[in-house]
Amino acid sequence: MRIAILSGSTRLSRQSHRVALALKKWLEQHTSHSAEVLDLAEYRFPILEEVLSRHPEPPEGLEDFAYHIRQADAYLFVSPEYNGSYTAALKNAIDYLKEQEFARKVIGVVSVSSGPLGGIRAALAMQQLVLGIAGYPIPQMLTVGQVQQRFDEEGHLLDASFEKNVRHFLESFLWLSEAVCTKRKAS
Numbered sequence: 001m002r003i004a005i006l007s008g009s010t011r012l013s014r015q016s017h018r019v020a021l022a023l024k025k026w027l028e029q030h031t032s033h034s035a036e037v038l039d040l041a042e043y044r045f046p047i048l049e050e051v052l053s054r055h056p057e058p059p060e061g062l063e064d065f066a067y068h069i070r071q072a073d074a075y076l077f078v079s080p081e082y083n084g085s086y087t088a089a090l091k092n093a094i095d096y097l098k099e100q101e102f103a104r105k106v107i108g109v110v111s112v113s114s115g116p117l118g119g120i121r122a123a124l125a126m127q128q129l130v131l132g133i134a135g136y137p138i139p140q141m142l143t144v145g146q147v148q149q150r151f152d153e154e155g156h157l158l159d160a161s162f163e164k165n166v167r168h169f170l171e172s173f174l175w176l177s178e179a180v181c182t183k184r185k186a187s
């Protein structure tokens, strides 16, 4: 499978990107799936003026982003909690695309916070987003509290006890993703 990890924080001194990098590392170390991070801070999409399919002059990088989204078989959405939800950058990027890009594909959500609660409100809001784009959510969510104590800037785990949270979440994500991917490709 090809797994796309959307890194949803564009803030200059962001911490959540560490988690996206950590998920990629885990998938590469423990599975034979390919995992790539689509970094919204690198894409720097402007606020939506028109969806991609109707845009007379699509913003730079948008066709490339859409290509990588289309190629992927499953997704991980990683976002910090900002004012009780996920980032505007994540919503903006997804709104450019057609919902069919995500249809019949599994999407796991990962929320990040510098505080102790792990951004659970962002995770729950992302679960709603997954339904809105016709993806298949998984019941498990990974919430990463006190992110600066859990991962370093390159996505290495600083807190060994947190590995089981990552593993349980990703194993659940892969269990459903692999089943859905096999079925989708056969039909």
Ligand SMILES: Cc1cc2nc3c(=O)[nH]c(=O)nc-3n(C[C@H](O)[C@H](O)[C@H](O)COP(=O)(O)O)c2cc1C
Pocket: 009, 011, 013, 014, 015, 016, 017, 080, 081, 082, 083, 084, 085, 112, 113, 114, 115, 117, 118, 119, 147
């Ligand atoms: C605009 C903004 C709003 C935030 N709102 C919340 C919030 O609602 N809940 C929370 O736990 N942390 C909140 N935070 C703190 C984030 O948890 C913190 O910035 C963390 O490092 C993850 O976000 P980052 O990837 O931007 O670093 C907020 C941060 C910013 C910049």
